[in-house]
Amino acid sequence: MKMFKITSEPINNQDVIDSVAHHNAGAISVFIGTVREMTGQKQTKFLHYEAYVPMAEKQLERIGTEIQEKWPSAITAITHRIGTLQISDIAVTIAVSTPHRHDAFEASRYAIERIKEIVPIWKKEHYTDGEEWIGNQKGTTTYPAGHPEGVVK
C-alpha cells in the first residue's frame, strides 16, 4: 500500500502498521488521531475534512523524508482520512518503526506535530450550535512569508 496516503475510506490501522514492519525494527510506534466530541463547552456532532490531495500526499511524504534525516533507520507510514467523520472515527494513523523504542516515540510525535503545520488538510467542525472551519478563523496562525518554517527549497 502507499506509505503516504489521503483516503476517503475508513482507515485500517493494521495496514498502516504492516507497511512499516521491518526485520531490523525493535519498535513500532503508532499514533491514532480520533474525532473528539467535547472541545471546552462545544459539542461536536460530526467533522468534515477536506484536503488538497496531491499536495497533501507530497507533504506527508516530505514528513517521512524529514524523519529519515533525523532518525536514519526509521520507516514511516501515514494515512489521513477526509470526508465526513463521526465521533471516535479515526482521522489519521501514523506508524513509525525504528531499531529502538525511544526513536519510534519521538518520530511519531514529530510526524503529528508536522502534519498540523504543513499538510494542506482542513477540518470543519459541525457543532450542536453551528459550524466552523478550524485553523483560519481566529488568525492565531499567520505565515508572513507565505509558508510555514522549512518548506521552501
Added chain:
Amino acid sequence: MINILLFADLAQQAKTERISIEVHSPLNVEEVRTLLQNEVGKLSGIENALLAVNEEYVELTDQVNDGDTVAFIPPVSGG
C-alpha cells in the same frame, strides 16, 4: 492562463474552488492574489494563507508563469 485553487473558508467565501485567469506576462503570487480578488471579491483572511505553485510552497514574491496552478491554502488543521 493561470489556474487558481481555493480551499475551506476561502472557497466558501469565493463560492468556487477553482478559477482561471488570463495573463499576458509573468507576474508574482502577490499580483495573482490581487487579480483573484478583482474577480471574486475581497477574501477575508487570504493574507494569512499559505501559498503554493504547482503543489510546492512558495513565497509571495515568487514568479508565476502561464500554465501554473496557484493554490491559496488557509492555515491547515489536519490531524
